[in-house]
Amino acid sequence: MLIRLEPRAEASRAMVYQSPLIAVVLTLIAGMIMFRIMGTDPLQAVHAFFIEPISTLDGVAELLVKATPLILIGVGLSLGFQANIWNIGAEGQLTLGAIFGGVVALAFFDVESVFLLPAMLIAGIIGGMLWAAVPAFLKARYNTNEILTSLMLVYVSFLLLSFLITGPLRDPDGFNFPESRLFHDSAVLPIILEGTRLHIGFLVALLFAVLAWLMIVKHIIGFQIKVIGMAPAAASFAGFKEKKLIWLTLLISGGAAGLAGAIEVSGPIGQVIPVVSPGYGFTAIIVAFLGRLNPVGVILAGILMALTYLGGDSAQITMNLPNAVTGVFQGMLLFFLLASDVLIRYRIRLGALRVREVTPRQEGVT
Template identity: 70%
Template structure:
């Protein structure tokens, strides 16, 4: 039944979307078509879907490890940013060097960057029992300010007419396109690899087992001798590393340089993806594609029907809202309490 909940949420979101469009005096059927069907009616569109889904799926898988262990890392956006900066910094440092080792180096730098940023909440939580929701969220804004400082200052393109952008990366620092004529790049394969690896670790490895036990029954975890601090570190490192890698994929894939806005909120949207995908790597893949579609649909609706871009946010919000509502109402029943006493002696 719990697996039906996401389906139900999607249906309810589309129905409410239609009501919303009707109230806005837009033909609902046409709007839904523009939003959910038109964007993926061409090969190019499908490739775009995977380009957008790649960071979402990667981050969501990373986060779902933490969420299963009740470690609430919601700062993936910041970890993505720092991962992008670490790998982008490497690309800029070796701007003149053409070597096949640059891309792998950037991947490692991206992962380490994300991990470093996630290490701060991990340290604070295990050492001082700080709430990781707050620390990881607040660090997101710090990361965005670091990005802003770098693109407006030291890393600004010297020949860029003073635009706040870095130089365009060299060929060797860009992810190769894997589908000719589209933007679909190697990152898509990495995301698929992450799905497979995530599933194996979750279902078959002791790390996944420990994470599940800690989340479901903390006392049983201590009975078995699993160390809580270790799991907190591990899950934040997995989440941070995945987000950092997503950051690297964004700047060396579709973007190709460092710009003031690297991600349209992938780090936050991935939280919805993780829950919509039931914290399961395969589920995250499906949910990530659906979420990517809302991004594409939003752009499309903006161009074709003159609808505000906020429609994307509204759809994502509704989806999460209905998902949570379905989860609660499937598990619990609402009851109206009456004060009436039956006729009894």
């Protein structure tokens, strides 16, 4: 091997926060090259992708609508990620939240009550938590890898939703289309910006981010999460219980994803449909890292990632570009971000492989 990564003596603290920006710039450059190769004018394409969608008030509102689930889930995931608990199944927890919220809405279909919406949201949280409780139990009890278990449950949740939507939840007057009834008005989230789809869920997401920030910075739980992520042995020295934190972080992130699911069906969608999310639960993983696992950063990252969804639609409409552009941009963003992060801590060295090198640990030598 001629290329090696060598640890740097010191990682630059400033660069840790600058690397998301660098990743965005590199993504733009790479995107323009990609557009050029595809035979479109790069500047025009970038304009269609990033500027056009937010050039109207309606566009900005749409942006925040899409950012809402990303922020909610991203903040929840970032708590677990700080404790090295890798919940990859937020998409499934979101789906369960949508099912639970939707079931409540449909069960009280003709009831007009101010309690209906809160009940739907709480049901959504419970649904997400239940789905996250499975990997939590397996990890705490049997030390199962939560990455696998939470991810696999995503597909189970999709099948569960499609069973329900073609069966019990199907609209009786819907000509056998796999859709539920449209929710009653009192089961739909209030709009906070007249004439747009921007609903109160966005404020809920912001509130959740602020609460999470308070917990991380000032509360013992946040402290425990950070310690267990940075130095598990020190957490055990301090008497923090790892199992408790496994449960806690998975339930919080699952609950947040479930809430996002309930908000989606009671907000922009207004009914239960076979696909309730264009992959918010997975995109939120990128959002959490892009936001440096910091709630405020996650808000900004959530808005940026929401733009890639809108940009994909817009590029499809105005430039005739395939919708896959969205996924390409999200992937490139994560790729460049991870690469920048690696280069903060390592430098690239060119050199020949040392044969049969046994590298002993050397601490304590001085």
